[in-house]
Amino acid sequence: MKRLVLVGGGHAHLSVLDKLAQKPLPGCEVILITPNRYQNYSGMLPGWIAGHYTREQSRVDLQPLVAASGVTMITESVTAMSADARSLTLSDGQQVTYDLLSLDIGSETQTEGLSALGTRLLPVKPLDDFFDQWPEIQKKAAHQKEYALVVIGGGAAGVELAFAAQYALQRVGAQGHVTLVVSSDGMLKGHHPSVRRRVMAYARQVGIVLYQQAATGVVDGLLFADGHRIYADQVIAATGAKPLPWLRQSGLTLNEQGYILVDGCHRTLSHPEVFAVGDTCARTDVQMARSGVHAVKAGPVLADNLYAVLADSSAHLKTYQPRKSSLYLLACGPQYAIASWGRVSFEGRWVWRLKDWIDRGFIKRYSQINESSVNKN
CATH class of the missing domain: 3.50.50.60 (FAD/NAD(P)-binding domain)
Known part of the structure; x- marks a missing residue:
């Protein structure tokens, strides 16, 4: 039995868990390692500070999602990694090995x-x-x-x-x-x-x-x-942002700043069995801002690529192509927002309503588990 390990419950891994709930991987053990069962959504942080959302409305509870996906969740942090040995060391001292690894671990300030x-x-x-x-x-x-x-x-x-x-x-x-x-x-x-x-x-x-x-x-x-x-x-x-310090001794190929170098498929340059996405990586083919927008959009591509590798179909890996211009909706405190989209900008209460609709939709998508998915597992 192959073992897929997902480190971090970030935006991209939510897409992987969602796909696992809809299409389980037979003959594969999947482990999610994350320090907390709740994944806070950065897009709703300003709204939470301003008092528009409760903390519960601003996060995804991973427990129902991993249950529907047939995934084992370990609520610990990774403190060290040996890419050559395919091994992770956790904060409680235990060692976890893997056949395929995906890192969505974010960054520090x-x-x-x-x-x-x-x-x-x-x-x-x-x-x-x-x-x-x-x-x-x-x-x-x-x-x-x-x-x-x-x-x-x-x-x-x-x-x-x-x-x-x-x-x-x-x-x-x-x-x-x-x-x-x-x-x-x-x-x-x-x-x-x-x-x-x-x-x-x-x-x-x-x-x-x-x-x-x-x-x-x-x-x-x-x-x-x-x-x-x-x-x-x-x-x-x-x-x-700055990368997590334990990456320096991981054995993965990093850039000068310490971010994991990945190709367009988000596969690491040095270890083909390791993928990385979000703030923790740097693409070698394009320049991307460290934005949650890209982690969300890259999620489905990452999910498809992990499935392809486990099916021994690496030749069919997909590339994530970031858009030239991403839509940024900047919350202004009250229910008012400023939009930035390439050379276009606009503002108003209706922009806040658009942001609110998008953010609530993101949380709702991963908080409502399809009962048929649960029954499959």
């Missing part, structure tokens, strides 16, 4: 230069930690005068977090303010200037202060490149 902040620093990833800690921040802000919250990061995540936090503090009556710090490269790099203009106009409208220069963490806040300092009760870092 790059916090270099911010360590001096100590407990004032909250990286947006891991998402589990952020979901646990944000309610305490909001509670503290509601009971403290002039609470100073700073968000660092000029990408879509940083912008959405700043808007959501500003709205959340206002909603609980906090006497505080939100500052958004972006690098000297500017905000929303890669998006059309019209999107940046809309975001900056909305930030001014809701009272978010914007700094555009490099900053490092100090004990009580941030020090900017020009010598200016600001105080911060809390700093949320959405400062880009």
Whole structure:
């Protein structure tokens, strides 16, 4: 019996589990290794911060899905890997071997230069930690005068977090303010200037202060490149991704930053029995932004490719072709959003309703298990 191991319950692996529920693999043992039975959906994080969703509405419970798929779930983290030995070491010390492996393990937040902040620093990833800690921040802000919250990061995540936090503090009556710090490269790099203009106009409208220069963490806040300092009760870092550290000793071929190098089929360059998708990998044929959009879209392709390898049909592997332009819907705190799609941008409450419909649909798809699939297993 062959063994397929899925590490991580991320967006792409939800597609694999969904396919397994519809079309079981005879003669194959499938194991899912993930630190938590719940998969938090990053797309709904800003809406959850703003109070539009409960935590339960913002995540997928993997337990019913793995039950319908006939998959064994191990709720532990991977701490080491030997690609040559086809072996994984888990946080509880056990060893898990595999015939075929798929990695959808995400990334961590790059916090270099911010360590001096100590407990004032909250990286947006891991998402589990952020979901646990944000309610305490909001509670503290509601009971403290002039609470100073700073968000660092000029990408879509940083912008959405700043808007959501500003709205959340206002909603609980906090006497505080939100500052958004972006690098000297500017905000929303890669998006059309019209999107940046809309975001900056909305930030001014809701009272978010914007700094555009490099900053490092100090004990009580941030020090900017020009010598200016600001105080911060809390700093949320959405400062880009970095790969999980144990990949360095895995034996897989990585790029200079430590991401797993994969081809267009998301098969690793060094070990054909290992696939990787999402934030943890880097394509050698195209440049892709580290966005959940690509992990979602690559999921069905990954599922088909894993099936093909297990059926000894590697010649029929599919390539994931990212679109030239992806639709980004930036939540603005209240039920209002700004859309970015190539050279086109628009905004309004109807954009929020579109985002809400897409996000709720994603959760619903993987939360409603077909009873016939359960009966098959």
